[in-house]
Amino acid sequence: MKALVAGATGETGRRIVQELVKRQIPVKALVRDLDLGKQILPPEAELVVGDVLNPDSLTKAIADCTVLLCATGARPSLNPSGPYQVDYEGTKNLVNIAKTQGIEQFVLVSSLCVSQFFHPLNLFWLVLFWKKQAETYLQNSGLNYTIVRPGGLKNQDNSESILMSSEDTLFEGSIPRQKVAQVCVDSLFNSEAHNQILEIVTKPEAVKG
Template sequence: MASRPKVLVVGCSSGVGLQATKKLLDKNEEFETVCLVRNQEKAARAIGEDAGKVKFINGDITKVETLEPACQGMDVVVCSVGATVGWRLPGSNANTPKNVDYLGVKNLSEAAARAKVPRFVLVSSMLVTRPWHPYALVLNTGFGDVLRWKLKSEKCLRESYKQQPNMSYNIVRPGGLTNKTGGKKQILFEQGDKGSGFITREDVATVVMACIEGKCAANSTFEIINGDKDGGLDAASLASLVSDQ
């Protein structure tokens, strides 16, 4: 039997990363799930009863030396990390938007590129290119320029993966995240960072799975929100995506 593709999830303990991990484990016969963690016990508690199906690798997105060994042999890297703090005194905490959302993602994308990981899926954010939007002003002011750092990390990923043969990326930019049950409302796709809206974390994870499975256009950046109509993910929406210029 052919070996299952290995998917490394970075950010598996909470949010979209946790939801994506659970969806991977639902397809355990198709994918091997590997998680990069700082605290294996915490991650296992978050994942729940299926944690025994996960291969855990100790590492930290802010520690470069732990990343390339973790990426070796992977078929896909999924990055869904986010800083848990906003403004702090310089040097008081490494878990800041600059160190996590930018430098950490930069470290990871460069390590994945060096390890020749075929596909990289990055969960970023809507509004990264519109700093004067009211919501962007609130986020950047209250959370350490988080959208500015996320935009820089997107550019680093494109730079790391561009013109690499047999390697591609997807950058998923969700709107405001909610904890509502996914799969209820249609998932709307946009490109160009023009709209705004909200989407469930579970629905973002559904789109991440589509990227893992190669259903999203290679080297594409796109925004997703929930619409008003009932539905979910449909093939036509995925087919509408175009690669970055």
């Protein structure tokens, strides 16, 4: 197994890279800024420069990888096309390249509540709407996939247990990014996570295991 992580310098993506390295899984980190990647990513990660909005740059990046984990996301900005470009078009480009390269599993980090059009987060240029469109594109691609929908993301880890549920059943809650990374990497080894949507938050009273 060799993994390509898209969005590798983001807060969630960098934790996915760290989790893969921790488990001694060879990993390529897709970065737009090579210097930033060198600063924040483990030295064991192979850095490859590319952009999800530039399909030509993805072909070289994905070469010799067998799984792909996507943790990209539009940053808050005044650009109304940001979520459309990054969360939808960027993911589409990754899916299309993954199909041509025979990727065995595509793990997509999405978000809780993507099915709720009138959610307040959609005031940010329809970010949840475009994440949902990306999910649908991946589901219809024929690729083996796992879609991870975390609650509100926290940078600080905690000792709470992960509460995992099925599609459109969790609508509130939060989770540390480190635990999101763990679920994403775990899904690579769990056939029951294949072609599934996993909604995750943490709860003090969640059952461990």
